[in-house]
Amino acid sequence: MKKTVYYVFILLLIVSFISTAEITFAFWPFGNNEGELQKSREQLEKDLELAEKQRLKAEAQLQEQQQAFKQLQEQVQQQKELERQLETLKQQLQTEMQQNEEYQQQIEQLQQRRFSPMWLSLSGLLFIAYRVGVARGTSRKRQTANTPPSTTPSTESSRQKAQTEEFVTPPQPAPEEPSPPPVLRGFSLSPELIQKIKREIPQRTGKTPTDSQWNMILSTSPNTYVVAGAGSGKSTSLILRVLVLNHYLHIPLQQVTVFSFTRESTREFRSKLREVFQAYGKQVSEREATQIVRTFHSKILELARGKFPQATLFEFLAQKNDLGEGGIFESSLNDSQEQYLKELYKELFHSHTEFHDLILSLYHEYLQGQDLGIKSYSEGVLSLAAARDLAVTQAVDGVFDLPGSDNRPTPFPLSKLYQHITFYANAYLPELDQYIVSIPQAALLGERKEMQIHNFPLGSGLSVKKNILLKYSDAHIRFIHHERDLNLLREEITWFQQDGHKFTPVFDYSIEGEITSAVVWETFYAVAMFAESMGLEVQDLHKIAGHDQLSATDTAFIKALMIFWKAFDAKLASDRMFRFHHLFTFLSEKHAENFTRLSRSMLDSMAHILIDEFQDISPEVVSWIRGTVDFSRSRQHPTSLLCVGDDWQSIYGWKGSSPRYFIEYEKEFPAEQTRRVDMMENFRSYQEIIDQAEDILTDVKYKIPKHGKAIRGRAPDPQNTVQIIRTDDENEISVTIRQILRDVHDAATSVLIMARANWVLKRLRAEFRGARNVKILTYHQSKGLEADICILVGDCLYNSTIPLKNLIYELAGCSQTYDEAQTEEALRLAYVAVTRACNRCYWLAVPKAGGAVFRLIHEEEDQDTKGVFHVKAVKAG
Numbered sequence: 001m002k003k004t005v006y007y008v009f010i011l012l013l014i015v016s017f018i019s020t021a022e023i024t025f026a027f028w029p030f031g032n033n034e035g036e037l038q039k040s041r042e043q044l045e046k047d048l049e050l051a052e053k054q055r056l057k058a059e060a061q062l063q064e065q066q067q068a069f070k071q072l073q074e075q076v077q078q079q080k081e082l083e084r085q086l087e088t089l090k091q092q093l094q095t096e097m098q099q100n101e102e103y104q105q106q107i108e109q110l111q112q113r114r115f116s117p118m119w120l121s122l123s124g125l126l127f128i129a130y131r132v133g134v135a136r137g138t139s140r141k142r143q144t145a146n147t148p149p150s151t152t153p154s155t156e157s158s159r160q161k162a163q164t165e166e167f168v169t170p171p172q173p174a175p176e177e178p179s180p181p182p183v184l185r186g187f188s189l190s191p192e193l194i195q196k197i198k199r200e201i202p203q204r205t206g207k208t209p210t211d212s213q214w215n216m217i218l219s220t221s222p223n224t225y226v227v228a229g230a231g232s233g234k235s236t237s238l239i240l241r242v243l244v245l246n247h248y249l250h251i252p253l254q255q256v257t258v259f260s261f262t263r264e265s266t267r268e269f270r271s272k273l274r275e276v277f278q279a280y281g282k283q284v285s286e287r288e289a290t291q292i293v294r295t296f297h298s299k300i301l302e303l304a305r306g307k308f309p310q311a312t313l314f315e316f317l318a319q320k321n322d323l324g325e326g327g328i329f330e331s332s333l334n335d336s337q338e339q340y341l342k343e344l345y346k347e348l349f350h351s352h353t354e355f356h357d358l359i360l361s362l363y364h365e366y367l368q369g370q371d372l373g374i375k376s377y378s379e380g381v382l383s384l385a386a387a388r389d390l391a392v393t394q395a396v397d398g399v400f401d402l403p404g405s406d407n408r409p410t411p412f413p414l415s416k417l418y419q420h421i422t423f424y425a426n427a428y429l430p431e432l433d434q435y436i437v438s439i440p441q442a443a444l445l446g447e448r449k450e451m452q453i454h455n456f457p458l459g460s461g462l463s464v465k466k467n468i469l470l471k472y473s474d475a476h477i478r479f480i481h482h483e484r485d486l487n488l489l490r491e492e493i494t495w496f497q498q499d500g501h502k503f504t505p506v507f508d509y510s511i512e513g514e515i516t517s518a519v520v521w522e523t524f525y526a527v528a529m530f531a532e533s534m535g536l537e538v539q540d541l542h543k544i545a546g547h548d549q550l551s552a553t554d555t556a557f558i559k560a561l562m563i564f565w566k567a568f569d570a571k572l573a574s575d576r577m578f579r580f581h582h583l584f585t586f587l588s589e590k591h592a593e594n595f596t597r598l599s600r601s602m603l604d605s606m607a608h609i610l611i612d613e614f615q616d617i618s619p620e621v622v623s624w625i626r627g628t629v630d631f632s633r634s635r636q637h638p639t640s641l642l643c644v645g646d647d648w649q650s651i652y653g654w655k656g657s658s659p660r661y662f663i664e665y666e667k668e669f670p671a672e673q674t675r676r677v678d679m680m681e682n683f684r685s686y687q688e689i690i691d692q693a694e695d696i697l698t699d700v701k702y703k704i705p706k707h708g709k710a711i712r713g714r715a716p717d718p719q720n721t722v723q724i725i726r727t728d729d730e731n732e733i734s735v736t737i738r739q740i741l742r743d744v745h746d747a748a749t750s751v752l753i754m755a756r757a758n759w760v761l762k763r764l765r766a767e768f769r770g771a772r773n774v775k776i777l778t779y780h781q782s783k784g785l786e787a788d789i790c791i792l793v794g795d796c797l798y799n800s801t802i803p804l805k806n807l808i809y810e811l812a813g814c815s816q817t818y819d820e821a822q823t824e825e826a827l828r829l830a831y832v833a834v835t836r837a838c839n840r841c842y843w844l845a846v847p848k849a850g851g852a853v854f855r856l857i858h859e860e861e862d863q864d865t866k867g868v869f870h871v872k873a874v875k876a877g
């Protein structure tokens with residue numbers, strides 16, 4: 001208890017102490033000085049306010065600094081970027097300086113050769129392309145490893161050599177660059193989409209493709225080739241393919257190019273294209289259609305103009321605004337081009353000794369004519385011929401309006417041994433020291449042909465005279481056989497007078513075996529174009545000059561051609577002109593690097609390529625297409641190639657094209673996925689017509705085997721479907737055609753008359769001008785067309801030997817000779833002509849061994865009482 005009281009006491013003591021202390025603490029500092037306290041508080045508040053202001057200021061400063069820091073950081077970043085750019089620029093500058101040095105070297109070299117600045121830029125580009133080509137050529141792994149190239153390796157190396165000599169100093173091999181892997185993307189078409197397409201196309205366009213046509217239209221492969229027969233609907237299917245690419249696969253039309261060969265066929269394609277898209281409610285303007293459907297030449301020209309806007313082409317000399325629509329098959333020299341070549345020829349003849357001598361040797365051959373193997377005549381025969389020669393000479397007076405000597409018979413003696421025997425020329429030209437002897441060709445003699453001179457027909461008298469003069473005269477004789485010879489002579493005289501009595505020969509030259517002839521500079525042009533189409537350079541021909549298969553004159557011709565062509569290209573360069581060959585070479589597979597110089601839109605426009613009539617493509621064009629496709633693939637751009645053709649219809653080998661790219665498509669255009677589609681239904685003709693046409697080609701070895709099937713079945717009158725009427729008489733031809741037209745022709749029946757010979761064409765055109773629904777064309781022009789009734793005039797037969805072209809073929813690495821290829825091509829031409837017919841085909845010709853007509857006549861009993869062969873197929877079918 002005591003303890004508790006004690007604790008309570010202690011507790012009370014503590015409480016009283018705390019209370020006293022509390023009061024004391026509470027009142028001691030202020031309680032004693034209230035004013036001071038207030039003051040301190042105000043001071044404190046002021047300080048606090050000041051501190052707050054300072055804090056805010058510091059915060060603002062901090063923000064500013066942070067901002068400044070940020071800007072600084074950005075500036076540093078920019079600085080770094082600038083430095084990086086500067087570095088790149090420095091490198092570029094260095095490269096350009098190097099290039100400049102190279103250009104400078106070239107310029108110096110080329111200036112020595114008087115090349116133009118325009119040419120310099122192209123050659124500069126070619127130089128770079130060449131260098132890269134060399135590097136790529138060795139590193140590039142074409143999938144053609146086991147495929148023979150389109151031209152022989154020797155050709156290629158020689159071409160590179162020629163370019164090296166022409167444009168640049170020998171290039172240093174550039175370091176190898178690894179080729180990027182090719183991109184081969186097919187198209188993706190789901191079964192549902194296929195069903196939709198197959199449902200909608202017939203509904204909207206009214207066209208119902210067959211299974212094989214669908215295979216082509218819907219091919220999902222990036223590399224497709226379509227082996228088609230005549231009348232199988234190639235063009236129709238090609239257009240539907242474009243529709244699928246654009247409408248269903250959403251590929252812009254700007255990325256699609258359709259190639260066709262002629263102005264006429266591109267027009268037809270464009271109108272079909274617009275029609276089909278119209279059915280889908282899409283308006284394709286004429287301009288757009290023109291952009292899509294092209295000839296090879298118009299497209300490459302567009303690409304070139306993108307790079308060289310002012311590019312002028314020799315092929316369009318004096319033809320403004322030509323877009324190259326014509327393609328190679330419509331090319332012939334116009335007056336301005338002819339003039340250009342003529343001037344060059346004349347200039348070279350007087351300035352280049354070797355050219356001068358070569359031309360004179362060719363001219364001499366022309367004047368002398370071919371060695372006809374003239375036999376010797378006894379002096380008695382010579383005297384007899386001389387005795388009637390004045391009369392013979394007078395008998396042909398007036399056939400030609402000859403220049404010089406008043407057109408009077410002029411005596412001239414034979415060579416020394418026979419000086420006592422006198423013959424006569426029809427005129428003498430003292431300025432050229434030429435005796436003009438008129439030996440008109442038979443057609444020009446007309447009724448005079450049968451005139452008797454001293455009991456000898458005039459025609460025979462003239463040919464004996466020519467033989468004698470060639471064998472026994474040393475004089476300069478110029479024979480005039482037809483108007484053309486006279487025109488050449490007139491031109492020679494005009495040149496002589498214009499050029500201050502400087503003589504320049506003007507004469508025709510045809511290479512050995514060629515039937516047609518042209519004035520020598522035109523023949524230069526034709527042979528050079530042929531060689532270039534074959535993928536060669538004219539300078540490559542030095543390898544065959546002097547070949548034992550070539551005549552001495554053809555060798556002289558080639559030598560002259562090489563000089564002429566070199567001068568021609570130099571002249572073009574100094575006149576700032578190109579040729580298509582330069583463009584195709586510039587963008588060929590051998591100069592892949594040049595594709596990088598094309599704009600993106602140009603490259604894109606060739607992403608999806610469709611080619612019609614692929615069997616007629618030339619090596620030169622193939623090289624460009626290959627280069628384009630390879631480049632598209634290497635830049636990882638989705639790309640596709642679809643080629644449609646019928647090797648049985650390949651008919652332009654004489655212009656340098658070849659069916660081999662089609663026949664050996666998988667080797668020539670290798671890809672990881674290639675699809676072959678066959679289209680053998682024929683919508684055009686009765687089965688009899690197809691079978692007959694195929695019979696013509698039975699012996700052609702180099703072809704893809706196939707057999708066409710007529711959708712229309714057999715003809716109601718099979719006996720009359722193909723008839724051969726044996727005639728080559730011009731009057732009989734007219735009468736027969738009139739009869740046919742009377743028998744089968746009404747306003748609704750279309751008729752196509754095809755003729756081989758120009759004189760027949762001329763006559764028929766004059767005679768049947770204005771006949772309704774009747775077209776008269778050459779066999780070649782009929783390609784791609786069709787008519788109810790076809791009338792063919794003249795056989796298709798090649799029985800020549802052209803050594804120069806055979807050697808060019810060999811040089812280009814062809815497996816056949818030109819002669820073999822042409823023998824087969826003549827038969828293919830007949831196949832094209834016959835397959836134009838829907839209902840009936842009449843063929844007016846005299847069967848000759850080896851010809852196409854001959855192959856259709858199997859048994860004598862085919863012939864009826866009127867001499868008409870009602871032929872039936874035995875091999876095909």
Ligand SMILES: Nc1ncnc2c1ncn2[C@@H]1O[C@H](COP(=O)(O)OP(=O)(O)OP(=O)(O)O)[C@@H](O)[C@H]1O
Nearest residue numbers: 208209210230231232233234235236683684784785
């Ligand atoms: N699926 C189809 N149904 C009906 N007719 C068709 C079909 N496809 C094409 N044709 C018709 O067949 C004919 C031949 O077509 P097209 O001219 O396109 O053939 P082509 O293969 O180009 O012939 P060629 O190569 O012989 O010149 C034309 O009259 C065309 O309208």
